[in-house]
Amino acid sequence: MxxxxxxxxxxxxxxxxxxxxxxxxxxxxxxxxxxxxxxxxxxxxxxxxxxxxxxxxxxxxxxxxIEVRTRKNQEKMPSSTSEQMPVTVHASVNWTVDKAAAIDLFRKYGGLNQFEQRILDPRFRAAVKTIIPKFTAEKLIQDRATAIMGIESELMEEMKGFPVSVDNIQIENIVLPAKYLQSIETKQTEKNLADAEKFKLDRQKLEAMREVNTADAQAQAIIKVAEAEAKATEIKGLAEAKAIEAKAKSLRNNPLIIALTQAQNWDGKLPTTVMSEKAALPILKLPEPKE
Structure with a gap:
């Protein structure tokens, strides 16, 4: 024992x-x-x-x-455009659990997977199917951002009151019938060609305007030069006129200048014409040299 x-x-x-x-x-x-x-x-x-x-x-x-970082849910949804064109939309939503309310989410829905399956995903699909039919196929291709904004607004309204926040939505891809895609590509090509032609014409107009502006500038420069030359000629003429007037005034006031001018212009030869005995040779009275 x-x-x-x-x-x-x-x-x-x-x-x-x-x-x-x-x-x-x-x-x-x-x-x-x-x-x-x-x-x-x-x-x-x-x-x-x-x-x-x-x-x-x-x-x-x-x-x-429970993860409280941003999560991403992706959906591949068949829908149709406003002209009843069948379309498949590949969309995704980024969303985040409110950290402070994580326990409320767990108590009500049992975890993230259940919340996604029961609450988020159905509302996300409904928002996409509500917004996409408001667009034509061409508008949907060309203005995807507006469609995204519409889906985002719709989903945020539906998710009010739940302990999560919708961060952003993306349309990853839009699948349309091949024939319609080809017609859109043809229209886009024609539009691109038209835009290129318009750009070419606008550029030609711009170059023509530049040439006109250059010619106008050159003409203005020529006019300025001509005006400057005319002004210079006018000033020169006025100066010469004043000089002549001053010279004439001096001649009037001093007769000896005439004799001095004659002496300066005399070549030293006596006149060859016959003169009478009584005629006297012209005598120029010059000042006597100083010793």
Whole structure:
């Protein structure tokens, strides 16, 4: 009997030690960055924890993480345009769980997958199918941004009151019948050619205007030069007239200038014409040289 008790004692101690160690280890847990931890006790969500190391009741509490980073859902949806053209739209939505309300989402919907399947995806498909038929196929191809804005506005309205936010929506691809795509490409090619021709004409007009402006500038420059030359001639004429007037005035006031001018212009030869004895040679009275 004593031996049996001894064996039981030495078996129980290691078991208790292992259980104690397991309890200690299971008392700690970590929550990954970009997530929140939902602490469940007997399957009931009690509270949530932020990323990091935390303590929980061993063997009782279970941790389930919910991602609070931006998530992306993609959908491939058949629809039709305003002219009843069949179209397949590949669209995606980026959305984020409200971090502070993550536990409410878990309590109401059981997690992200259930929320996507029951709430987000059906409303996203409905928003796309509401907006796409408002566009013609050509408008949808050429103005995808307006269609995206319409889907985004529709979905945001539908998602009010839920603990998530719709960040943005993208139309990844639009699949139309091949024949219609070819007609759109033909129209686009014709439009591109027309735009190129218009650009060419506008450029020619611009170059013609530049030539006109250059010619006008050159003509203005010639006019300016001519005006400057005429002004110079006028000033020169006025100066010469003033000089002549001054010279005439000097002649009137000093008769000796006439004699001096004659002497300056005399070539040193006496006149060859016959003169009477009584005629006197012209005598120029010059001032006597100073000693």
């Amino acid at each position: 004593t031996t049996k008790k001894f064996k039981t004692k030495y078996i129980t101690v290691p078991v208790l030690a292992i259980l104690g160690l397991s309890a200690a280890i299971s008392s700690f847990y970590t929550v990954e960055e970009g997530h929140v931890g939902i602490v469940k006790r007997f399957s009931e969500a009690k509270y949530q924890e932020n990323p990091g190391l935390h303590f929980k009741a061993p063997f009782i509490d279970v941790i389930e993480e």
